[in-house]
Amino acid sequence: MYSFGYFRPSSVEEALTKLNEAPEAKMLAGGQTLLPTMKQRLARPSDLIDLAGIESLRGIRREGHRIRIGAMVRHSKIAESSDIRQSLPGLAALAADIGDPQVRNLGTIGGSVANADPAADYPAALVALDAIVHTHARDLPADTFFTGMFETALDEREIITGISFPLRPLCAYRKFPNPASRYPLVGVFIARALNEAGDHERVSDAVRVAVTGAGSSVFRVREMEKALCESFTPEAISEISVAADDLNSDIHAGGEYRAHLITVMAMRAVADIIAARSNPSLVR
Template sequence: MEAFNYRKAGSVDEALVALNGADDGKFLAGGMTLLPTMKQMLATPDTLVDLAGASELVGVSRDGDTIVVGAMTTHAAVASNSDVQAAIPALAALASGIGDPMVRNRGTIGGSIANADPAADYPAAVVGLNATVNTNKRSIAADDFFLDVFETALEEDELVVSVSFPIPLKAAYRKFPNPASRYAVVGVMVAQSAEGIRVAVTGAAASVFRADSFEQALSADFSAAALEGLSVDSDNLNEDIHASAAYRANLVGVMTKRAVAAC
């Protein structure tokens, strides 16, 4: 790993000051992606600003019909939180399936969504549950947050503070893991709320996306059978040694059906 300056921030304000003072600084959340990337010399920031001391970023709360998850809340904490388990069990289940237990003990929701790995699980939750990403500057609607591979709407000096998840009527997440890395080859969050049906797909393309035709079909008939004969277009789907675009397209259908059945 290249040398860098480590700065520990005690608050969001301190973190922003520290980052602004660096030439090429990065926020350090759980470090589950950033540190391996730096070990491989694929990222060489000159400063890491550790957010672990910013206590206002940690924790889960229920605010009426919304679950608010602080950016520095670990996956393990989300998975085991009783409010999450009661209100959005699909979110708790998704968090309990990210990476492995050691990753879940360190990795955070803020770090995950700011990184926007196309194969990460949380983007499916954020988009599928129609969450709002709250930053130090503004609130960003889920559909506007994820832009492309490792690219989000976050600006240079913008920091995810929390994510607000409206509580759906029902929801479920199903993932087909990459057999080697265990990241999602395809992960699908299906949610039904007063506003309608959402089907958010991660892993399959450059960024999380909504399967419009599936949403329409499920709006008319919320059942796995309603998806028979439907498929997502494989043209824009990822291809690698683990899965062709056609296989991913199939998996999007299968995982969606299974998520609907689990709702």
């Protein structure tokens, strides 16, 4: 390590003042990405602004028909929350399967979303669940938030304060993890909206399918969404595949294999939602 300043503000306003005073400063959340990159000299901030002392960035709360999760909420808290397990079961399952217990006890949803790793799990949940990323300055819909590999719509020195999700008791996430890191080679999140009568809504956005790990950034599979709106069964999407040419190909998996995994993971997520609807105790 090399020397750098360390500040632990107690409010978002104080953090912003520090960030504006030190243009080479970086925000520190769980440190699960930032500290390793500093050790490897891939990042060299002049100062770390530790967000852990800001009370308003913590907590999970219901706000009408939405659940708002503070940016500094750790993955383990999301996995354990009874509100999230009931109203967003796929998100709780996703958080429970990130990395290992150490990573889950330190890593935060705000840090993961800001980092926008193309292999991170949360982007699929945010896009499929039509979430909103709240910052100190504005609200950004998930569909336009992730703009590329490690790139987002955030301005420099914009602080994520929380992420809010509509209630979606019918949602599921399936990933094929890299056995070493647990990052997804492919992760598919599916969310299904119901109308007030509890019926599947026959509107174009009633089913959303979002894929992470397979491309340079999270993306939706509209063909699957359309097919699932017509018939919510695994068979409805068994013949739909994403073009392999557009997918990542690396030492872990080629594009063809990732394309195959997208269809398989999506079919499993649909089966999970069907099973959970008939027996809610089966929610993964």
